Amino acid sequence: MKARQWILVKHFEGEPKDEDLVLQEIDLPDQLNEGEVLLEGLYWTVDPYMRPYSKTYNPPITMFGEQLAKVIKTRNGEYPLGTVVLSMSGWRSHFISNGNDLKPISFDLGSTPLSYCLGTLGMPGATAYFGLMNLLEPKKGDKLILNGAAGAVGSVVGQLAKIHGCEVIAFVGDDSKLDWCKNELGFDHVFNYKKVDFSEVIQKVAPDGCELFFDNVGGNWYHTIINKHLKKYGKAALCGSIENYNDKEVKLYPSTNNSILAKELRIQGIIVNTFAKDWPKAFTEMNHFIREGKLKVKETTYEGFENMRSAFYGLFKGENTGKAIIKA
């Protein structure tokens, strides 16, 4: 049978470009060996980490990433026809596996949509949960600064912070995202950072400073907020620096170190995989919140495997509200 796959043909330089990723058609064997299964992709994810992480590979490679796939042919008793699994099998429409790289869904999804397993109930949701709960340890009344607030991670961070009684000061780059975060997600103060000076508005709504900062964007945000807006003993979770993923040069901002020292801040990075054994517990809890209507989920869905590349580009242009998902 014919399968399609996206090949990273060379390293990205600056913004990802069309010539970096090309769609290829290949033939898969008609017969499976004993123990093998043939899978068909149902949903794929594009995530910002793919841009910087691609530097660790030697192209040409099949672009890496997770997908939700269904068994459509099997010679493996553990994976009957129709089984749905998660797999880090890359940007492939179909693939053959011996089962070792397949993961069943690790919690009771119930009637919650399957695609959420790549978003709120998947890697980005786990990042939000553990970054907030384990690194920032929110307390009632804490003021939390959050950027990338309408993204896959940020939208969950803000909602969990509200559930735990925080005052959320959120930043997005588009007015329809602002409307969603303010009126549907209930964040306390939401600003379009393209229209205001983020530091000025934080100063206005929190003149005495803030206890917590969840940083999805990095760059100038990180330095300004640590220097000017975190209170003494404040805490920052460094989750991502999407502002810098397409940069060709690394910038250094030495003055930030003095603020960290003088205010005795606790600044910690997160790699969500560190918490892997606890993901199912977090997903079960968040799935309850979803069913109770306390945790809202939005997806920006791109139809068709052939649109993976444009979905990926969209991440760096703020195209998605909530999780960017590609549907077969």
Ligand SMILES: NC(=O)C1=CN([C@@H]2O[C@H](COP(=O)(O)OP(=O)(O)OC[C@H]3O[C@@H](n4cnc5c(N)ncnc54)[C@H](OP(=O)(O)O)[C@@H]3O)[C@@H](O)[C@H]2O)C=CC1
């Ligand atoms: N540490 C870890 O283990 C993990 C880290 N991450 C990181 O978390 C961050 C968010 O990921 P995720 O929510 O999945 O991504 P999303 O693409 O869903 O959301 C990110 C949002 O960031 C905003 N953004 C993009 N570029 C800029 C910029 N230059 N300045 C300000 N905002 C920008 C965009 O929205 P807008 O329109 O508002 O600008 C975009 O939608 C990323 O940095 C990612 O790398 C994600 C998963 C795991």
Ligand SMILES: CCCCCC(=O)/C=C/[C@@H]1[C@@H](C/C=C\CCCC(=O)O)[C@@H](O)C[C@H]1O
């Ligand atoms: C490479 C920059 C990562 C930026 C933050 C981010 O989005 C992380 C996402 C992780 C991703 C980690 C990828 C590389 C980190 C390498 C650090 C290490 O462990 O040595 C991947 O694991 C999926 C997301 O959890």
